[in-house]
Amino acid sequence: MTKFEEEPKVILHVASLETFIPPFVKLINKEFSEKNHQFWLTGEKKSKQNPIENAVNVFIAKNSPLGQFSAYLRLLIMFHRSEKIILHGLFNHRVVLLLTLSPWLLKKCYWIIWGGDLYQYQKPKLSWRAKLVEKLRKFVIKRIGHLVTYIPGDAKLAREWYGATGAYHECLMYLSNVVDPKILLGSGQAKQENSELSILVGNSADPSNNHFEVLEKLKLYKNENIKIYVPLSYGDRNHAQEVIERGKKDFGDKFVALSDFMPFEQYVEFLKCIDIVIFNHKRQQAMGNTITLLGMGKTVFMRKDVSQRFFLESVGLNLKDVSQFSLEPLTQKALEKNIQIIRSQFSRETLKQQYSELFEV
Numbered sequence: 001m002t003k004f005e006e007e008p009k010v011i012l013h014v015a016s017l018e019t020f021i022p023p024f025v026k027l028i029n030k031e032f033s034e035k036n037h038q039f040w041l042t043g044e045k046k047s048k049q050n051p052i053e054n055a056v057n058v059f060i061a062k063n064s065p066l067g068q069f070s071a072y073l074r075l076l077i078m079f080h081r082s083e084k085i086i087l088h089g090l091f092n093h094r095v096v097l098l099l100t101l102s103p104w105l106l107k108k109c110y111w112i113i114w115g116g117d118l119y120q121y122q123k124p125k126l127s128w129r130a131k132l133v134e135k136l137r138k139f140v141i142k143r144i145g146h147l148v149t150y151i152p153g154d155a156k157l158a159r160e161w162y163g164a165t166g167a168y169h170e171c172l173m174y175l176s177n178v179v180d181p182k183i184l185l186g187s188g189q190a191k192q193e194n195s196e197l198s199i200l201v202g203n204s205a206d207p208s209n210n211h212f213e214v215l216e217k218l219k220l221y222k223n224e225n226i227k228i229y230v231p232l233s234y235g236d237r238n239h240a241q242e243v244i245e246r247g248k249k250d251f252g253d254k255f256v257a258l259s260d261f262m263p264f265e266q267y268v269e270f271l272k273c274i275d276i277v278i279f280n281h282k283r284q285q286a287m288g289n290t291i292t293l294l295g296m297g298k299t300v301f302m303r304k305d306v307s308q309r310f311f312l313e314s315v316g317l318n319l320k321d322v323s324q325f326s327l328e329p330l331t332q333k334a335l336e337k338n339i340q341i342i343r344s345q346f347s348r349e350t351l352k353q354q355y356s357e358l359f360e361v
Helices: 021-031 047-053 065-081 093-101 103-108 128-143 152-162 211-221 237-254 264-272 287-295 307-314 332-345 348-360
Strands: 011-016 037-042 058-060 084-088 109-112 146-149 167-170 197-201 226-231 255-258 276-279 299-302
Touching: 011 021, 011 065, 021 037, 021 047, 021 348, 037 065, 065 093, 084 103, 093 103, 093 128, 103 109, 103 128, 128 152, 146 152, 152 167, 152 307, 167 348, 197 211, 211 226, 211 237, 226 237, 237 255, 264 287, 276 287, 287 299, 287 307, 287 332, 299 307
Parallel strands: 011 037, 011 084, 037 058, 084 109, 109 146, 146 167, 197 226, 197 276, 226 255, 276 299
Antiparallel strands: none
């Protein structure tokens, strides 16, 4: 580069290696210029994530003490050199500490709100360390320049709970919140009369699914022609075992625990066979699954007071209330309307356009 050439404007992405991050890295590197984006990542390297390790703009922190020290020193330097900082979730206490010690950086930070990082506010802070971390998080969130989510209710909660003042940007965030029209083929068809009704309960073994409350409601229908499927392949193992014991006791062979991880393609085919979905979370959660299932024409039950329900209904989607659960599905007309809305508003092109606007802000 000569002295007359302008250095590229670098956008720094800070994230942990969750399953949806590698596809996001590949999306950005395909649709945008690699020289304008740098990725600083932490977490376990898994075989399915290996392809991104060879990307010239990806740095993955080593887990050794020396590796960690070097990685965070590197991050601090990258913070100051970057034009924009995209924070994918706000869970990392060391990242929060660095930003607290460098408050002048916060105006150029974009917080992509995952949900769990926001709802940390509601968790009890029993130790002095937890209380300190929450104070640091509040300092950072209050001053952060930009809030990124596609659920306005989450941005509203960030302002209410943490006094956030950043600008709001609507964005679908990840490919997990986008529906490929190809996977919707063969779904959304009317159920044949007197056939077995397949019910999906929750999305993980996390207690936040409130499984027992749902199973209690379903006991009213245990003599009906139903099959209950409960994903328990990740989350709290002890809770998973309790759910399995309760499910088998109350429903026998009509209860099926999904304890083994399914490859994506197999999971999609499984979802096509589902008729009714019950998400009993008290906070924003399982949005990728919710969007996919609505796009497949499934009847989704959800609590009335969660932020994602307000958002989904605001764009015209039809949902049912968990507190008034029954085996009665939505009308075929309502299901078809859901399919059309998902296909038009939750597309890869929409995601790409939203990031194009975000990077230009």
